[in-house]
Amino acid sequence: MDLNKLLVSLLICLQCVSMIFLWTLDATNVVSEVKFAVFLAVDLLSFAMVAYGYRKLRGGQLLSHIWILLGSLGLVVLLFSGLLFP
Amino acid sequence: MTAENRSTLSRLLKWFDTRLGLSYPLLRPVPAYAISPFYWLGALTVVAFIIQGVSGVIMLLYYVPSPGAAFTSTQYIFDRVYYGRFLETVHLYTAYAMIMLAFMHMMRGYFVSVHKKPRELMWIVGMFMGFVTLGFGFTGYLLPWTVVSKSATDVGIGMIDALPPQISSLISFLVVGAGGDATELLRFYDLHVIVLPAVLLVLLTAKMYMLETHGISEPPGSKKDAGQIPIFPDVTIYLLELAAMFGAAMLLVSVIFPLNLPPHYTPELASQWIPQPDWYFLWIYQILKISVFEGLGLPIALGIVTFVFILIFLLPFIDRGSSRSIAQRPIFVTLGLIFIGEIIVLAYWGLKTPGQTIPLEEASLVLGGTAILIGSIVLGAFRFFTGGPKRTSSAKTTTHSLNTFGATAAFVIIVSFGALAIGTSLSSIVQIILNGADLISVTRLIMAMIGLACTIMASLTLLYMLDRRTGRLRTKIAFFERIVRPWT
Numbered sequence: 001m002d003l004n005k006l007l008v009s010l011l012i013c014l015q016c017v018s019m020i021f022l023w024t025l026d027a028t029n030v031v032s033e034v035k036f037a038v039f040l041a042v043d044l045l046s047f048a049m050v051a052y053g054y055r056k057l058r059g060g061q062l063l064s065h066i067w068i069l070l071g072s073l074g075l076v077v078l079l080f081s082g083l084l085f086p
Numbered sequence: 087m088t089a090e091n092r093s094t095l096s097r098l099l100k101w102f103d104t105r106l107g108l109s110y111p112l113l114r115p116v117p118a119y120a121i122s123p124f125y126w127l128g129a130l131t132v133v134a135f136i137i138q139g140v141s142g143v144i145m146l147l148y149y150v151p152s153p154g155a156a157f158t159s160t161q162y163i164f165d166r167v168y169y170g171r172f173l174e175t176v177h178l179y180t181a182y183a184m185i186m187l188a189f190m191h192m193m194r195g196y197f198v199s200v201h202k203k204p205r206e207l208m209w210i211v212g213m214f215m216g217f218v219t220l221g222f223g224f225t226g227y228l229l230p231w232t233v234v235s236k237s238a239t240d241v242g243i244g245m246i247d248a249l250p251p252q253i254s255s256l257i258s259f260l261v262v263g264a265g266g267d268a269t270e271l272l273r274f275y276d277l278h279v280i281v282l283p284a285v286l287l288v289l290l291t292a293k294m295y296m297l298e299t300h301g302i303s304e305p306p307g308s309k310k311d312a313g314q315i316p317i318f319p320d321v322t323i324y325l326l327e328l329a330a331m332f333g334a335a336m337l338l339v340s341v342i343f344p345l346n347l348p349p350h351y352t353p354e355l356a357s358q359w360i361p362q363p364d365w366y367f368l369w370i371y372q373i374l375k376i377s378v379f380e381g382l383g384l385p386i387a388l389g390i391v392t393f394v395f396i397l398i399f400l401l402p403f404i405d406r407g408s409s410r411s412i413a414q415r416p417i418f419v420t421l422g423l424i425f426i427g428e429i430i431v432l433a434y435w436g437l438k439t440p441g442q443t444i445p446l447e448e449a450s451l452v453l454g455g456t457a458i459l460i461g462s463i464v465l466g467a468f469r470f471f472t473g474g475p476k477r478t479s480s481a482k483t484t485t486h487s488l489n490t491f492g493a494t495a496a497f498v499i500i501v502s503f504g505a506l507a508i509g510t511s512l513s514s515i516v517q518i519i520l521n522g523a524d525l526i527s528v529t530r531l532i533m534a535m536i537g538l539a540c541t542i543m544a545s546l547t548l549l550y551m552l553d554r555r556t557g558r559l560r561t562k563i564a565f566f567e568r569i570v571r572p573w574t
Contacts, residue, residue, distance in 0.1 A: 033172040037341040041334040048330040051323045058320065 004057060007068045011050045014075055018042040021079070038082030042075050049075075113298070115314035116321055120302045126328055127191035128212075131219075132290065133329045134184035137336065138222075141177040142279065149229070151275035153267040156231035157350045164347050175345040180336055181223060185366045188219045196401070196422050199410035200303040206402035208296045211289055213399050218286045220366065225278040227364055228271065236351040237361035243270075245374070248384040306411040360441035369429045372436035376449045416468040420461050427460045428453060447516045451509030458508065462501035462545075463494075469552060470494060496548055504541035510534035 022039045025032050049071050056063045123130075148167055150159040163170040192212065195201060201209035228239040243262060246254050261277070263269035315321055349355060363371050370391055373379065379387035397404065405418050412419055431452065435444075470493060514531035521527070550566045 028168055033169045034341045036169065037172065037337040041337040044330040044334040044337070048327045048334070051327040051330070055320060055323050055327070 003065060004053065004063055007063075007065060007072070008050055008053050010072055011046045011053070011068070011075075014072060014079070015043055015046040015050070018046065018079055021082070032085075034085040035082050038078060038085070042079045042082070045078075046072075046075055113317040114301070115316045116302055117304065118313040118315055119305060121315065121321075121324055123328060124194055125302060126325065127187050127194060128293075129325055130328060130332055131184055131187040131191060133332055134180045134187060135286065137180045137333065138177060138184065139283070141173050141180070144173055145177065146279065151229070151272055153231060153271055156229060156271060160230040160232075161347060171344060172340060175340040175343075176336060178345055179340050179343075181226065182365075183332070183336065185219055185223055188216050192216060192398075193422065193426060195303075197412055197419060198303065198305060199405070199415070201402040201405065202410055203402075205296070205300055205303060208293060208300065209402050210399060211293045211296065215286060215289045215293065218282050218289065221282050222278065222286075223364060223366055225274045225282065228274045229278065230347065231271065231351050232348040233351045233355045233359050234348040234362070237356050237359050238363045239274075240356075241361045241371075242363065242367070245384065245388060248388055250385075306409070362436075362440045365433060365437070368436035369432035372432040372439075372444070375436070375439075375442065376444045376446060378446045380443060413468075413472045416465060419468075420464045423464050424457050424460045427456050431456050447509070447513030450512040450516075451505075454508055454512070455505035458505045459501050462497060462504075466494060466497040466501075469549075493548070493552065497545075500541055500544045500548065503537065504545070507534050507537035507541055511538060 018039045022036065022043065025036055025039070049068060053063055053068060119125075145163055148159055148163050148170075150156060160174075163174060165171075167173070195209065195212070224239070224242060227235045229235070243258075246257050246261070248254075249257065261270075261273060263273045362368075373391060374384065374387050376387070405415070407415065409415060435452065511531060511534040514527050514534055517527045518531065547566060547569050550563070551570050554562075554570065
């Protein structure tokens with residue numbers, strides 16, 4: 001499988017996970033606002049990375065796989081750090 | 087439909103099209119070089135405005151614009167509304183980001199000369215938009231009716247009285263109304279949620295129209311036939327990418343630094359409070375605190391600030407040179423950097439000295455020193471790195487052979503010494519005027535003047551050395567030759 005497609009799939013999966021977490025939040029609980037912000041931020045950032053990848057590939061430019069992987073790792077850390085909050 | 091009818095219809099459509107430009111390709115492609123965040127600072131400002139609008143509309147559902155209920159309704163949003171505190175924090179931080187982005191957008195435009203022909207009116211419309219953005223900050227600050235917001239706003243409103251009566255009565259009527267807290271809060275609320283958004287949208291439409299007409303300003307020296315990128319999907323995706331990153335940053339900052347609501351405004355509490363405006367007005371506040379501008383000098387201070395704003399407004403008619411390159415506009419680039427430097431220094435100084443009057447000599451030393459330091463470093467850097475606007479090929483080769491680091495260091499030392507000398511001279515003169523001449527003041531003045539003379543001489547010598555080395559010197563001066571010979 002093409003590495004580019006694999007990375008984009010990974011990011012889309014990450015986005016889906018953050019969406020699912022967002023849906024599971026108890027919106028009547030004031031304390032969960034940190035979780036809400038973190039999950040939404042992960043969602044937005046993974047979208048930005050997917051868009052970046054798409055734009056680069058569409059323009060025939062090289063995509064930095066290392067940066068995408070590091071970025072994805074950072075997003076996973078951010079996503080799970082959101083779970084630490086009550 | 088007959089051929090005659092079709093022809094009449096097409097003629098009619100053409101008539102309208104010629105006047106309204108309906109068939110004109112809306113959102114035309116942008117040049118490839120515009121795919122950079124620096125070209126979309128204005129767009130990010132609009133994104134911030136949209137986030138403001140959405141969060142503001144949700145808060146409107148709970149907020150009550152009356153002195154008795156403004157604070158309690160804000161507190162209700164904070165404590166009882168789900169995600170209310172988060173919403174308030176996002177609204178505030180996005181407002182800060184909007185002001186900062188608008189400022190960066192303006193300064194970037196200044197440095198790359200977007201204000202030049204044919205975009206003069208775009209610049210002026212942009213300036214009006216900047217004013218409206220500051221207006222959002224000023225009017226929104228009062229709405230929570232906290233002691234911090236009310237005290238600072240009262241200082242701002244108090245300044246209106248220092249203006250000429252015809253202007254002050256008009257502004258007073260528009261901003262404060264008939265008088266009293268209730269009218270004042272309602273006016274601010276109306277301005278914040280109705281008038282200013284409407285004005286900003288009109289101005290935004292006008293600016294977008296002009297942007298469509300003139301296109302994105304090309305960087306100096308760029309090729310006209312640079313590749314074009316379609317708005318959809320490429321530029322749209324890029325903009326969404328930037329907007330997503332901006333939104334995520336705002337969300338994270340808001341949860342890391344959540345807002346705390348200051349105490350409720352009461353006249354008793356306000357009397358013990360030192361009023362301090364929000365950071366974006368601190369530089370103006372600091373100017374007003376200079377001792378000479380206190381009391382009767384206030385109109386002069388306001389006049390100076392107004393004059394600065396007028397200069398920025400009329401920039402397209404002041405900076406009329408044909409060159410748009412940064413390297414060929416040393417004076418304007420230097421002035422722009424001095425402006426940024428002074429604003430940062432004034433704002434930081436204002437933050438550190440709340441409520442304190444600033445002595446004139448101290449202000450002269452700090453502001454004059456900042457201007458001289460930045461100005462000299464930037465002009466020196468221009469001379470070292472570009473060799474000036476009219477560089478010859480021989481000069482170009484010798485400029486690179488200069489000991490740039492040493493010369494820059496010498497310039498910085500000379501300029502720092504000069505700033506100190508000027509500041510000391512000014513403070514000594516003020517001291518002598520205020521307290522009369524005594525031995526210490528006069529000695530200090532003489533020493534400072536000698537220091538200043540040495541600085542001027544050292545600067546001239548350094549410039550002479552540079553011109554000598556770059557081959558731009560036309561006449562050798564015996565006096566300087568004697569000084570520079572041991573160094574060359």
